[in-house]
Amino acid sequence: MNYSMIRYITGWMLKLEAYFMLLPCLVALIYKERGGLAFFTVAIVCFVIGKLFTYKKPVNQTFFIREGFVVVTLSWIVLSVMGSIPFVLNGDIPNIINAIFETVSGFTTTGASILSDVEAISKCSLMWRSFTHWIGGMGVFVFLLAVIPLSGGSNMYLMVAESPGPSVGKLVPKVKKTAMILYAIYICMTLAEILFLLLGGMPIFDSLATSFGTAGTGGFGIKNDSMGSYNDYIQWVVTIFMILFGVNFNVYYLGIAKKWKKALRCEEARVYFGIILVSIVIIAFNIRPMFHSIFSTVQHAAFQVGSIITTTGFSTVDFDMWPQLSKTILVLLMFVGACAGSTGGGIKVSRCLIAFKSIKKALDSYVHPRNVKKIKLEGKPVSHEVVRSVNVFLVLYVVLFAASVLLLSINEFDMITNFTAVAATINNIGPGLELVGPSKNFGSFSDLSKIVLTFDMLVGRLELFPVMLFFYPPTWK
Template identity: 60%
Template sequence: MNFRIIAYIVGWVCNFQAMFMVLPCITALIYQEHEFFAFLISMIVCLIVGLPLTIRKPKNKVFYTKDGCVAVALSWFALCISGAVPFVLSGAIPHPIDAFFETVSGFTTTGSSILTDVEVLPHCILIWRSFTHWIGGMGVLVFLLSLLPLAGGYHMNLMKAESPGPSVSKLVPKVQQTAKILYTIYIGMTLFQIILLLIGRIPLFDTLCISFGTAGTGGFGIVNDSMGSYSTYCQVVTTIFMILFGVNFSAYYLLLTKKFVQAFKFEEVRYYFGIILAAILVIGLNTAHLFRNLGEAFQQAAFQVGSIITTTGFSSTDFSQWPSLSKTILVLLMFVGACAGSTGGGIKVSRILILCKAAKKEFQLYLHPNAVKKIKMDEKTIGHDIIRSTNIYLSVYLLILAASVLIISLDNFDLITNFTAVTATLNNIGPGLEIVGPMGNFSSFSYLSKCVLIFDMLAGRLEIFPLMLLFFKGTWKKF
């Protein structure tokens, strides 16, 4: 284990965190809010920790996959702990575990909240909550790679550990250039949404918070009804961008480089849009009697389907009051999630496709034992290592899900609340059903349950393996 380079990376994350807090500081000055000092103190603390760790570059630049996983996991802990400090110092969320829950929910783009009334919070706290979504959406280590060259050719081990999906590939030969391309697309799409919302006469502050939450597929609202009180125009724009941010960013790169045929052959993306359209159609027809007309039913269905499958977590209506069929479809979409290589969470459409293709292959082998069958996606053969990692991921995922539901059941809430609370946090979605529904929150859970759900949020965002490696003794051995 190369502890020096891990400390170097964590130090840079702390430095960047101080830079990120400039936005809420400016907001506090604009609105003349005394919470400015909470952020200022937090920035100073981040720099006190970060600067000594980054003054000198490590001599040993050997950086393996194990080091990448540990660096990513520890960086996210540093990011979330330092991000929780302003909540505690300002008194917005005085208890450290509650503050940590809210911050982890923000950076992991989950959107689950322990707050019962967000409208009483100062503007700087609200924009910080939403900005954590944007920071965590593409990944802070990806952002670091785009600005900070790490000599030695080991950049890919960081990107693999943080980027979602069964496999991660470079868009161009150099990893740093790949990171820059990803963030250029990310920033460009965010700015485009901001412009469209401003055209719809949405206030600038609201526009920024909504766009940060949409881009990061997070879902923290700045009003108590999430997106319910905003105009239909705002909801439609947000629906479109939620779905777009759930697309594999490699498809956007292919479009930008005018490789249109390759982009439209992206199998995962085609199935992603197919699932969305089918879900909207069924839910729209199933809930038509709850709305004034069929058009409104489909618009609300599209918003909620887009919000859930991309794991954004915004809500425009109380879907916990919808018919059982519609609620069941939404719960299933929680597990499916968005595309790999997007800002969305969940198991990912690509993993679902791999599992289905692997199952089909097994059935065919039962019929034709001597046949040689290969699993392909986008006309490329999927390696056994990817199939194996997908199977292991699903196995560990189900174990974490079962164990988490068992532990939080000690709080004696109903099964639907417990199951959807774990599902919503492990898949980085936000709202569940019943007590943790779109009009509810997670404040009723005990601190033990909140710690379990914090673990679930981090495990979901980091794709389980980087976080789990921290608990293995062999991880901490030196070379």
């Protein structure tokens, strides 16, 4: 285990967090809030510790998948703990467990909240909540690789550990340039949404916070009704951008590189848009009697489908009041999630495709025992290692999901609440149903349950394996 590199990279993460905290400090200055002092104090502490950790560059900078997974998990834990302290110091969230829950929910782009009155907290805290979505959406290590001087092929292990999906590849030969391209696309799309929201009459503060949440597919609202009080134009803009941020960013790179045919042939993206379209049509028909016009019906159906499948978690209505068919579809979409290589969570469309193709291959082998068939995705054969990884992922996912529901049952809440609370956190969605529906929050859970759900959010964002390896004893031998 290369402990010196783990210390060095963790130090860089703390320095980056110090710089990130300057934004809520600036917001506090603009709105003349005292809460900004808490963010400034913690930023200084993060910078000093980070400076001490990075003062001496390690002689041996080589590390492998084990170190990559460990340092990613450790850094996310450190970022979340340090990021939660300002909430406690400024009094917006005085309970440390609640503050950590809220911060992990932000960084993991979950959007699950313990706050019953969001509008009561300070502007600087609201901005920090939303900005953590943007930081965690593309990934803090992708940003790290784009800006700090790390060298060598070992860097790819950091991207593998943090990037969502069954596999991750480089867009260009160098990891640093790949990270820069991804963040350039991310920043440009975020700026585009901010502009469109401003054109719709949304205030600058709201535009920034909403765009950060949409880009990271997070879902922390700055209003108690999430997005319900905004006009139809703004809701449509957010709907479109939520869906766009759920697309594999490789598709956008291919489009920029003018490889249009290759981009359009992306099987995962086609299935992703197909699922969205079919879900909107079915839900629109199902909820039609609840709205005054077909336009309003389609608008709310599209918003909620886009919000849930991309694991954003914004809402325009309380979909917990919708018919059972619509609610069931939304719960199923929680598990499917967005595309690999996007900012969305969930199991991912590509994993679902590989799983279904594995089932088909198994059935075909019974009909034609001597027939040798390779599973293909995007027209290319999927390696046995990737298929095995997907299968192990799904088994581990079910085990963790069942264990979490079992632990939550101690609260004596109903099964739907417990089941959807775990589904909403491990898939990084935000709202569930019943006691954790879009008009409610997670504040009623016990501290033990909040710790379990916090773990689920972290596990879900880092795709299970990095976190599990971090807590696996042989890793440290």
